[in-house]
Amino acid sequence: MPHSRSTAGSVAGSLARAPAAAAGRGAVARTGLGALLALAMAAPAAAETVYVSNEKDNTISVIDAAKLEVVNTIKVGRRPRGITLSGDGKSLYVCVGDDNRIDVIDLQSQQVVDRLPSGPDPELFVLHPEGRLLYVANEDDNMVSVVDTQAKRIVTEIQVGVEPEGMGISPDGKVLVNTSETTNMAHFIDTASNEITDNVLVDSRPRVARFTPDGRHVWVSAEIGGTVSVIDVATRQITKKIEFEVRGLRREAIQPVDVRFTKDGKRAFVALGPANRVAEIDPATLEVKKYHLVGQRVWNLALSGDETRLYTTNGVSNDVSVIDLEKDRVIKSLGVGGAPWGVIVKS
Numbered sequence: 001m002p003h004s005r006s007t008a009g010s011v012a013g014s015l016a017r018a019p020a021a022a023a024g025r026g027a028v029a030r031t032g033l034g035a036l037l038a039l040a041m042a043a044p045a046a047a048e049t050v051y052v053s054n055e056k057d058n059t060i061s062v063i064d065a066a067k068l069e070v071v072n073t074i075k076v077g078r079r080p081r082g083i084t085l086s087g088d089g090k091s092l093y094v095c096v097g098d099d100n101r102i103d104v105i106d107l108q109s110q111q112v113v114d115r116l117p118s119g120p121d122p123e124l125f126v127l128h129p130e131g132r133l134l135y136v137a138n139e140d141d142n143m144v145s146v147v148d149t150q151a152k153r154i155v156t157e158i159q160v161g162v163e164p165e166g167m168g169i170s171p172d173g174k175v176l177v178n179t180s181e182t183t184n185m186a187h188f189i190d191t192a193s194n195e196i197t198d199n200v201l202v203d204s205r206p207r208v209a210r211f212t213p214d215g216r217h218v219w220v221s222a223e224i225g226g227t228v229s230v231i232d233v234a235t236r237q238i239t240k241k242i243e244f245e246v247r248g249l250r251r252e253a254i255q256p257v258d259v260r261f262t263k264d265g266k267r268a269f270v271a272l273g274p275a276n277r278v279a280e281i282d283p284a285t286l287e288v289k290k291y292h293l294v295g296q297r298v299w300n301l302a303l304s305g306d307e308t309r310l311y312t313t314n315g316v317s318n319d320v321s322v323i324d325l326e327k328d329r330v331i332k333s334l335g336v337g338g339a340p341w342g343v344i345v346k347s
Contacts, residue, residue, distance in 0.1 A: 048304060049107075049346045050311055051092055052320055053080040054337025060094065061320075061336040062110065065304065065345070068322060068332050074110055076103045082124040083342035086149065087131020092344075093149075095122040095136070102136065102147070107346065117154050119145045124208075126167040126176070128191065135176055137164040144178050146194060156194050160187045168209030168218055175233060177218050179206035186220045186229070188236060198236045202229045210259040212283065221256035221270065228256050228270055230286060240286045246275055258300040262307050267325075269310060271298040278312060278323065294321035295333060299340070305347035313340040 048065035058080060062072035077096030080103070084093050092105040095118070102116035102125070118125075119138030122145075126135050133155075134147040144158040144167070161180025168177045169191070176189040179202070186209060188198040203225020211218045217239070220229045228242040244254045255273030261283070262268075268281040278292040278301065295314025298321070302311045310323040313336075320334045320343065 050302065050320070051083060051344050051346065052313055052336050052340050053083045053094055053342040054339060055079055055081055055315070055341045056338030058096075059337045060092070060105065061340070063320065063334060063336075065309075068334060070334060070336060072110055073337070074105060074112070076105070076112055077101060081341045082122065083344050084125060084127055085344060085346060087127060089346065092346075093125070093127070093134065094342075095125060097121045097123055097139070102134070114152070116147055116149060116152055117145075118147065119143050119154075119157065123165050124167050126169045128169060129171065129173040133191075135167055135169065135178075137167050137178055139163050139165060139181075142180070144176075144189070158189060158194050158196070160189075160196070161185050161199075166207055166209040166220065168211050170211050170218075170233065171213065171215045177209040177211075177220070179209050179220055181205050181207070184222075184225075186218070186231060200229075200231055200236055200238065202231075202238070203227045203241070207257045208259050210261065213261055213263055213265040219259050219268070221259055223255045223257055223273065226251060226254050226256065228259065228281075242270075242281060242286055242288070244270075244272060244275075244279055244288060246272075246277060246291055249275055257298075260301045260303055260310070262303065267307075269301055271301050271312060273297060273299070274316075276314075278310065290328070292323050292328070292330065294323070294330060295319045300343050302343040302345045304345055311343050311345065313343045315339045315341060 050063035052061040060074040064071045078098035080094045082095035094103045100120050103112050104114035106113040118136045120140035122136045123139050124137050136145040145154045146156045148155050160178050161183025163181035166179035178187045186200045190197050202220050203222035205224040206220050207223045208221045218231050229238045230240040232239050254275045256270050258271040260269045268283045270279045280289045294312045295317035297316035299313045299315050312321045321330050322332045324331045
């Protein structure tokens with residue numbers, strides 16, 4: 001960062017202008033300078049930015065992750081929910097459900113500069129690893145739209161179950177999984193043919209589908225069923241249903257929604273909705289290790305680039321909880337817009 005370089009440079013200049021000291025004192029000075037230079041070099045090249053979609057305010061909150069402050073608010077279409085980065089990281093795609101489209105935000109100017117088509121009421125989407133095709137779940141017409149982000153058009157539509165929502169794609173981009181809330185299924189789609197190859201019945205109201213980093217399993221959260229189904233991608237069989245129990249809460253208050261993994265696949269996190277908790281799960285044993293208390297009605301999650309922080313959107317308390325994963329505690333709650341929903345981090 002420029003600030004870090006100027007700090008190290010000013011220290012070095014001050015030491016250079018200082019009169020010569022005794023050898024022992026000079027060694028200490030050199031040690032101190034080395035420590036400062038090392039600290040400057042260890043600083044991140046650029047601060048991270050967190051983007052949050054506010055469903056009721058029709059805005060995107062922009063959070064400076066270094067300061068943990070909201071630094072800007074971007075106006076978008078009506079009812080923004082799903083949010084993701086473009087393949088080159090220069091743009092932000094936002095599902096604006098009540099306007100039946102995808103807004104495109106230029107991250108340099110922080111303004112909406114374009115719109116992409118979708119079906120009616122887009123809620124969640126996922127970008128193909130190659131960065132061109134966007135797969136959009138359209139809740140009102142039981143279709144997944146395949147949008148070419150460069151040509152700015154829908155290239156095909158895939159009929160799925162009733163009220164499609166969750167969208168997950170395998171690391172190699174060959175398998176797409178859509179969840180349908182009313183049909184209670186995870187639909188496996190071959191991205192080469194755009195055809196459904198399998199339907200897996202899961203628990204009631206499936207929300208999110210997320211592949212493990214190795215691509216061997218996909219986890220599907222069931223909001224009303226209160227479980228996360230772990231599906232073997234090769235066999236298309238459920239190998240485990242993860243259940244949750246929080247002392248003092250009724251079972252129906254525990255409603256799993258978003259799922260996130262660290263890049264090495266050794267830690268997993270599940271947002272539990274009105275339980276106001278995030279469950280941490282050991283993917284090796286599929287057992288819950290702990291619960292993190294966050295704001296009210298936690299919806300979605302995002303990890304920082306170095307995976308030392310987890311950001312949560314809390315739709316009822318209108319804030320973002322910042323969990324320090326090394327200290328295992330919330331270090332700050334940030335007020336954002338009305339009904340924060342989606343969240344993503346740009347490094």
